Amino acid sequence: MEENHLTNTSGALARAIGQLSLLPQPSISVKKQETSAVADTSNETNIISIPPSGLIDTSAAISILIDTLVDLPTNPPSLYVDLEGIYLSRLGSISILQLFVAPTNETYLLDVHILGDKVFSTPGTNGSTFKTILESASIPKVFFDVRNDSDALFSHFNIKLAGVVDLQLMELATRTSRKKFVNGLSKCIERDLLSTYSEKQGMKNTKEAGLKLFAPERGGSYDVFNVRPLPNEIRLYCL
Numbered sequence: 001m002e003e004n005h006l007t008n009t010s011g012a013l014a015r016a017i018g019q020l021s022l023l024p025q026p027s028i029s030v031k032k033q034e035t036s037a038v039a040d041t042s043n044e045t046n047i048i049s050i051p052p053s054g055l056i057d058t059s060a061a062i063s064i065l066i067d068t069l070v071d072l073p074t075n076p077p078s079l080y081v082d083l084e085g086i087y088l089s090r091l092g093s094i095s096i097l098q099l100f101v102a103p104t105n106e107t108y109l110l111d112v113h114i115l116g117d118k119v120f121s122t123p124g125t126n127g128s129t130f131k132t133i134l135e136s137a138s139i140p141k142v143f144f145d146v147r148n149d150s151d152a153l154f155s156h157f158n159i160k161l162a163g164v165v166d167l168q169l170m171e172l173a174t175r176t177s178r179k180k181f182v183n184g185l186s187k188c189i190e191r192d193l194l195s196t197y198s199e200k201q202g203m204k205n206t207k208e209a210g211l212k213l214f215a216p217e218r219g220g221s222y223d224v225f226n227v228r229p230l231p232n233e234i235r236l237y238c239l
Contacts, residue, residue, distance in 0.1 A: 054230035057111035059122045066124030077140035078102045083149045086222040090155030095225035113226045137162040210237025
């Protein structure tokens with residue numbers, strides 16, 4: 001489980017599953033702004049932006065985000081989810097929820113540490129919430145090793161996940177070699193992701209920079225996930 005935690009991010013999730021579903025490469029879609037989590041750039045388009053905290057940390061921004069998640073394609077899945085936190089489980093806490101939306105190629109970081117239940121209970125204009133999306137059996141959500149994420153979501157926010165696609169199990173089921181053990185995400189990326197050496201090295205360097213800040217064995221602390229503004233190394237790690 002430790003190996004999985006070190007590399008389990010929503011952006012890497014979508015890149016790893018790209019060979020199965022032919023998804024585009026994710027990019028950092030949220031736009032830099034100085035103060036506001038939401039910017040209305042036209043009469044038709046609302047853009048969710050990065051406030052000083054580095055995360056989406058207002059109910060208004062959550063509501064706008066929910067509206068963008070309605071009626072997305074389900075085959076292949078549109079939503080890729082990951083969590084970061086302090087000893088992520090029923091015994092720990094959730095700090096950040098990472099969400100990659102494949103059709104729009106956008107990645108969002110939701111501040112669970114600051115907003116708490118509002119991340120999951122704030123409705124969009126049609127009444128949907130992130131909780132109803134996570135609990136919907138008809139909306140597939142891709143995770144990599146969902147066990148700790150499910151445990152934490154249920155224990156802290158009474159969220160009963162449904163419609164889960166676990167990429168770790170998909171890799172195991174389609175693997176042609178030995179199937180005695182499941183692989184961590186880093187190994188899946190190494191073996192299955194079609195990318196150049198420099199691309200893989202850049203991804204590895206980004207993960208290492210974040211690891212040094214939060215891994216206790218590297219002199220870091222999981223508490224860094226609750227630091228605001230979010231350190232840029234941790235923001236890039238999450239993306």
